[in-house]
Amino acid sequence: MMSLTGKYAVGILLTFTILAAAMLYAFPAVTRITGIKGITEVNFFLSRITLWIILILVFLYTIFIEKSAFLLKEETKYSAAFYVKAVLSLYFICLIGGGILNAVILFFIEEKISNKLLNLVPIFRNNYFLVIFTCLTAAIVEELLMRGYVQSRLEKIYNNPTVAIVISSVLFGILHSTYGTISQVLGPFFIGIVFAIFYKRYSNIKILIICHFMIDFIAMMMMNFIDMKHLSVF
Template sequence: MMSVNGRYALGIVLAFGFLAMVMLYSVPVINLFFNDKTLTADLFFYNRLALWMVLGLIFIYNFFIENRSFFLWEDKKYSAGFYIASIVALYIISTAGGALLNALIMTLTQEKISGKLVQLQSIFKHNYFLIIFTCFTAGVVEELLMRAYIQPRIEKIYNSPVLGIVISSLLFAILHMTYGTIGQVAVPFFIGIVFAAFYKKYSNIKILIICHFIYDFVSLMLMNFIDLKHVSFF
């Protein structure tokens, strides 16, 4: 019979593997039914729905195979003031740090704007339902899987908080490789470190979900009204 750590390890592989498959292959597979030549709002919407399916599969795996609580770290309760202060601080650190890091990378490598971002700007244009749904999906699915699920299990397997933070952040960054630029991998890695360190210290996934939603929502709204080259560092 597989040990608890073995079941945790398999769950991590499944969670990351399913997420990677959705990122890489869901659009081409879904497009078999639409036969669109370019990425459309409908295709992207169904791609986001596929992420919810991954979350559902991991919940099922956790319930039937792991037979343990999905949340290895119980969510701690804080005051409303702590929520607000934490969300503001995390947003400023993520935005400012990410922007500086991306600007440095673009300066040193002369990296061009991600072609995928250009595509996304066109499908998000004035499509506020898709913007909100995309940001909500990213906030809930990515934080529940990368932080609440994967990070504590890595820490338990290796008995190392540092490895839990670093490896979960690295996996989070790898999932963003589909954007095709160094900056779109380095910045998520930086944000992953910030979020994972916060989660380790304060054990509150709701704050991270809200902050993740706000970060993506502001970025996508800026893409709606400002030329992409002026906001690409976000």
């Protein structure tokens, strides 16, 4: 009989593995199934559905295998004013910190903008439904899985919050490596650290979901009005 700690470890491994597989192969798989060639709105939308399926699978794993709550940390309630202050603070920390980090990277490495991002820009142009759906998917799925599920279980396994914060943030950065640039790994790693520290301190996943959505939504909306070469900081 596997111990609860063992189940946590298996759950973390499975979550990361299937998320990484989705990042790498979901779009090609959808393209093969639909028969629609190239990067289209339909194919991208369906590829995001796979992330929701992963979330459901992990949720079922917690119920039937772990036999525990999905969120091990009980959600702490805060006032509306705290939500506003927390979301804005997190947003600007990530924006300013990410911008400085990106500037440092560009100072040492002549890095081009991710080809994957450039190829995605046309399908998001003035497609507000796809923008909102994509941002909601990333915010809800990634926060529930990486902070809500992975981080809390790492903390139980190692009995060390710092280890949980670092490992979950490293995994979060690696998942974004499919964009093919160093910035797209170190940027999410930095955001992962900020979010993980906040989650440990304040135990509120909803604030992180709102902020994650805000970060992605503002960046993607700006793609409608500003040339992509000026958006590297995002």
